[in-house]
Amino acid sequence: MANPVIATPLNEADFSIDGFSVAELDYSGKINLRADFESKHANQSLTKLLGIDCQLAPNTYKTSGDTSVFWLGPNERLVYTNGDVDAMVSQWRNKAGCAAVDVSDYSSVLKLSGPKARDVIASGTPFDIHPEVFSVGDCTQTRFGNATILLSNHSEAPEFQIQVRWSFAEYVFEYIKRVARYV
Amino acid sequence: MFIINCPYCGDRDQTEFSCHGEAHIPRPTETAQMSDDAWGNYVFFRTNPKGYHRERWLHTHGCRRWFNALRHTVTDEFVTTYKIEDPRPPLPTESQTSSDGRQS
Structure with a gap:
């Protein structure tokens, strides 16, 4: 555990x-996301789960409430959150078709x-x-x-x-x- | 100091990057049938030109993406940088560049 x-x-x-x-x-929770953010399907489901549009311009970030999404690369994002990281990681991994890793x-x-x-x-x-x-x-x-x-x-x-x-x-x-x- | 254009992040300082040798060397597929000579050529031998050279670069302290660069090995001029999947840009013509050390 x-x-x-x-x-x-x-x-x-x-x-x-x-x-x-x-x-x-x-301390805050951090999640590394790897996905094809250009793909409509992956991006839509992630946006729904996060409440933030993950399709960011290079080298920018977006914040909503206590959640932030940072652009790390064309297919890589970093999420700051105070939510339940374990739950988010398993949910995103299964539903959004992306790789999610707890990097808190x-x-x-x-x-x-x-x-x-x-x-x-x-x-x-x-x-x-x-x-x-x-x-x-x-x-x-x-x-x-x-x-x-x-x-x-x-x-x-x-x-x-x-x-x-x-x-x-x-x-x-x-x-x-x-x-x-x-x- | 050089400014290198990362295809993903834009212009960045040279110290954020690392160079990893010649680009466009495909890994052999029929490895079981390869001779020692062929393996040796694949692993160790490079063109090492005096002139324009296509190289693999890594934006180590930035987005950590690999890309290719067309660089002059004598003048250190960066002609262009391009993504791995992009077509190879042509070599500059003689009139566009100084002839210092350029391989003909």
């Missing part, structure tokens, strides 16, 4: 400095906010996060230092989220803390 211990790699650590703060978000424990999600957030992110990634090319509703997989991340823009405030693999979470968090003192 599934391990009942719910944990995050950084124990929801946070860090603040003048004009910037970073905090690890609470794969990664950590950091929330970065404050006026300096853009500068902090720019210090670690080659990706251009200027608001003209990376606006609210956009997400991208890119590099931060030596780690692969899923970066998403959540507010013009600004507020960003960085999803990083469990084993790289501490590295990214320490990296962010260090550069935040200098930007």
Whole structure:
């Protein structure tokens, strides 16, 4: 049976400095979906189950209530949910003709906010996060230092989220803390 | 630093990608009947041209999709990138490119 211990790699650590703060978000369910989202049948049944149209433009995400769907590739999506992941996975696997995998424990999600957030992110990634090319509703997989991340823009405030693999979470968090003192 | 155009994500930094050698090498089907020479050729031998080269690339730190690129091995010029299932784009003609190191 599934391990009942719910944990995050950084124990929801946070860090603040003048004009910037970073905090690890609470545990949330994550599901990786592989399907032919161009196919009407697969997309319709997934949309019905999720309440969100999975046919996304590349490098964007959609949110409805506590559920978000991120574009990872032409045939791959990532779902954030606070619902019952086990039930969703078995339901989608059987009905929507897609591969659904529970990846809740794969990664950590950091929330970065404050006026300096853009500068902090720019210090670690080659990706251009200027608001003209990376606006609210956009997400991208890119590099931060030596780690692969899923970066998403959540507010013009600004507020960003960085999803990083469990084993790289501490590295990214320490990296962010260090550069935040200098930007 | 190069900017490489991923067919799925658009223009991205070179450091997000990794190159995995020559493209369009089909895996043999009649493996039981193959000679050691034929296996050796399939596994180890590549064209290694000085000039335009079709290569397999992976958007490692991005969408993790494989695609092909047409690159010049001397000037590092990326002529184009294309999806695996797309037809092979033609090689650029002489007039479109500098002749530095180009194989004739």
